[in-house]
Amino acid sequence: MIGMLIRNEADIALGDLTINHERSRVIDFTKPFMTLGISILYKKPEKKGLVFFSFMEPLNNRIWVCVIAAYIGVSLFCFFIARFSPYQWRNPHPCNPETDLIENEFTLLNSFWFTIASLMQQGSEVTPRAISTRLVAGFWHLFTLILISSYTANLAAFLTINRMSTPIQNAEDLAKQTAIKYGCQYGESTYRFFQVAQMSTYEKMWNSMSQNPNVFVNKSDLGIAKVKAGNYAYLMESIPLRYQLSQHCDLMEVGDELDSKGYGIGLPKNSPFRDMLSEKVLYLSENQILIRLYNKWWKKPEETCKSQSAEDFTSSTSANQLGLDNLGGVFVILGGGLVLAIIIGTLEFCINAFVNSKSDRRSMCAELLAECQFAGKCWVPVNKPVQLVPSNLTSMAIGHSDNEVEICNLIRTEHS
Numbered sequence: 001m002i003g004m005l006i007r008n009e010a011d012i013a014l015g016d017l018t019i020n021h022e023r024s025r026v027i028d029f030t031k032p033f034m035t036l037g038i039s040i041l042y043k044k045p046e047k048k049g050l051v052f053f054s055f056m057e058p059l060n061n062r063i064w065v066c067v068i069a070a071y072i073g074v075s076l077f078c079f080f081i082a083r084f085s086p087y088q089w090r091n092p093h094p095c096n097p098e099t100d101l102i103e104n105e106f107t108l109l110n111s112f113w114f115t116i117a118s119l120m121q122q123g124s125e126v127t128p129r130a131i132s133t134r135l136v137a138g139f140w141h142l143f144t145l146i147l148i149s150s151y152t153a154n155l156a157a158f159l160t161i162n163r164m165s166t167p168i169q170n171a172e173d174l175a176k177q178t179a180i181k182y183g184c185q186y187g188e189s190t191y192r193f194f195q196v197a198q199m200s201t202y203e204k205m206w207n208s209m210s211q212n213p214n215v216f217v218n219k220s221d222l223g224i225a226k227v228k229a230g231n232y233a234y235l236m237e238s239i240p241l242r243y244q245l246s247q248h249c250d251l252m253e254v255g256d257e258l259d260s261k262g263y264g265i266g267l268p269k270n271s272p273f274r275d276m277l278s279e280k281v282l283y284l285s286e287n288q289i290l291i292r293l294y295n296k297w298w299k300k301p302e303e304t305c306k307s308q309s310a311e312d313f314t315s316s317t318s319a320n321q322l323g324l325d326n327l328g329g330v331f332v333i334l335g336g337g338l339v340l341a342i343i344i345g346t347l348e349f350c351i352n353a354f355v356n357s358k359s360d361r362r363s364m365c366a367e368l369l370a371e372c373q374f375a376g377k378c379w380v381p382v383n384k385p386v387q388l389v390p391s392n393l394t395s396m397a398i399g400h401s402d403n404e405v406e407i408c409n410l411i412r413t414e415h416s
Helices: 002-006 061-084 108-119 131-160 171-176 189-195 200-210 220-229 238-247 274-286 289-298 310-315 324-360 364-376 402-415
Strands: 034-036 038-043 181-183 232-237 251-254 261-263
Touching (some): 061 108, 238 289
């Protein structure tokens, strides 16, 4: 079209003619009717596959290992320091101050229960009494507070935000790497922009492209096809690029525009139509007619991303709802815990029946049947006979609170 205007074979050239100094020397342009710049066209990265145990992603594997090690270490530390501290031992029968029996709540099992209850931010019936054990508990609570707060904050970001990371974010990233090839249309304004560029980033990009002529294409469609094939970034003007984005949902624009220029209507030198057309362009721009035409043809909702489903289009612009694919692992763990509890409960039930069968001098099957009949009467308020409790459990000391000690003192005072 430029040659036809120079040879006076045409009066007007209307299209994506970029206004630049070289063309302005041989033809005239009207006022720009569109502003644009050079942008980077790149293929959208594929969405990260759903991870069944994605709730564990906020912390890396090393942190999980350290948390487990800290849990075991603090539990053992509580157990040993409670045994050495004289203030952690107490009388299990406060009503009998003359007893020679004292107990320590921090057994090995209770120590592990205390730390896991604190880690899960739940209460525990085991309470530290000595200053040493309270210090351990205080620092463990601080540790769990920071850990749980950090995990909760990061969990929201991992599960509710659709993350699609790209290897390049701007032209600087493109110039620094060599894995992704990039190029433009040969001989066009973008090609000349890099050819005469004086900024270090653009000079580096031009040197890389000029050393590998295969990155240049003769038509814009070929450049788009190379982008869709992968591992290639196409440098083109932003206006046609954004139109391609509305037609190809697997493409994206990376970074900001590299320069600023405009499209104008081409005319022969000293054309009498230049001022008249420039005036009409300004009129269309001031009355927002050009922007309405742009929205009509570049942002037509019925033709935008036809190949993309409504669900995918929504998820790419907003946070994802949490589904079973994200939190299914939590239910698996819960189910596993319930199964484990059933197994342990069955073992406890059988051990209880075995101990009682020895004391009652009857068969194991008869004792199991009696236990099952008693357990099955859950709708009847009954008291469990003492002989149904294993003797080793009845002999275990049960701790009393300070209120119980005060009650015992009052009872002794009244009797005296």
